[in-house]
Amino acid sequence: MRARARQAGSPRHSDETGGAVTLLVMLMVPVCVLAAVVAAAVPRRIAAQASADSAAANLASLAAGWRDAQGRDHGRIGWFPPDCDPAPDRAASQAPEALDADLQSACETLARSLLADLGARGFDESAIAGFYSSAYTTSTGSTAHSDAHPASLLCRAGGRAVIADAAHVALAADWGTRDWATAHVWPDGITIRSEAIGRITRPTGDDSAGPPDCGGLFDTALHEGLPRLSDEAQSFAETLPTRTAFGN
Structure with a gap:
């Protein structure tokens, strides 16, 4: 019975982990994109000043x-x-x-x-x-x-x-x-x-x-x-x- 209980609980644990990963990806992607844009723009700004x-x-x-x-x-x-x-x-x-x-x-x-x-x-x-x-x-x-x-x-x-x-x-x-x-x-x-x-x-x-x-x-x-x-x-x-x- 304990084994079946653990098996019954494992899908919910997996679903929670997957949701957390998805949320993390959703939060990190815009940050990474912004960082990439800034990384591309700042050197161009420096080159323009030069x-x-x-x-x-x-x-x-x-x-x-x-x-x-x-x-x-x-x-x-x-x-x-x-x-x-x-x-x-x-x-x-x-x-x-x-x-x-x-x-x-x-x-x-x-x-x-x-x-x-x-x-x-x-x-x-x-x-x-x-x-x-x-x-x-x-x-x-x-x-x-x-x-x-x-x-x-x-x-x-x-x-x-x-x-x-x-x-x-x-x-x-x-x-x-x-x-x-x-x-x-x-x-x-x-x-x-x-x-x-x-x-x-x-x-x-x-x-x-x-x-x-x-x-x-x-x-x-x-x-x-x-x-x-x-x-x-x-x-x-x-x-x-x-x-x-x-x-x-």
């Missing part, structure tokens, strides 16, 4: 070099992506300035490369915007970065390198709405921002004399886990007299 940082650095170097070569301390740089991005329906009068064919072709190639890289990383290419600054030598003020002297250019960047001029660039773009994984983690997308300073560096033949050290004029610091200009570098950038917008 792409934006690279784009800002390239644009900053381009702005600094263009201002230095042309002697344009202020105002719009006519040859500057993405303003020169090819647009067949754009009237000639809408172009920033008239460019010769070779220069226009070079600018369009740079613009295509910039936008293609950002687009491949999930950015909305139509919503990329930002600004570039005046030449750093036009600063309207100064901030003290050491007890020895105020922040200024020319300054020594280490060894025999001297910073002759610089330009500050910032950009922002919408990201995260085109990819299934990222859209589930950030349903409304996010705006990714980056900034950089492009510098014109020249050698100097004497280590013992000449311009003072640049100090923290171009330093970066972590803000919310991302590299941004340090307080001193930001303060100096804010003394520049003009900022010229680009993009949409």
Whole structure:
């Protein structure tokens, strides 16, 4: 009788175990799916930020070099992506300035490369915007970065390198709405921002004399886990007299 009682009770025990396993599976599957989505989205977010940082650095170097070569301390740089991005329906009068064919072709190639890289990383290419600054030598003020002297250019960047001029660039773009994984983690997308300073560096033949050290004029610091200009570098950038917008 005891054997029959045990046999009669065993099916109910099995049914309870099966129900518990089913409930556990039902609870764990959404968690596992969410973990997988996050695992796929977060690296893409990091790669997108790196792409934006690279784009800002390239644009900053381009702005600094263009201002230095042309002697344009202020105002719009006519040859500057993405303003020169090819647009067949754009009237000639809408172009920033008239460019010769070779220069226009070079600018369009740079613009295509910039936008293609950002687009491949999930950015909305139509919503990329930002600004570039005046030449750093036009600063309207100064901030003290050491007890020895105020922040200024020319300054020594280490060894025999001297910073002759610089330009500050910032950009922002919408990201995260085109990819299934990222859209589930950030349903409304996010705006990714980056900034950089492009510098014109020249050698100097004497280590013992000449311009003072640049100090923290171009330093970066972590803000919310991302590299941004340090307080001193930001303060100096804010003394520049003009900022010229680009993009949409």
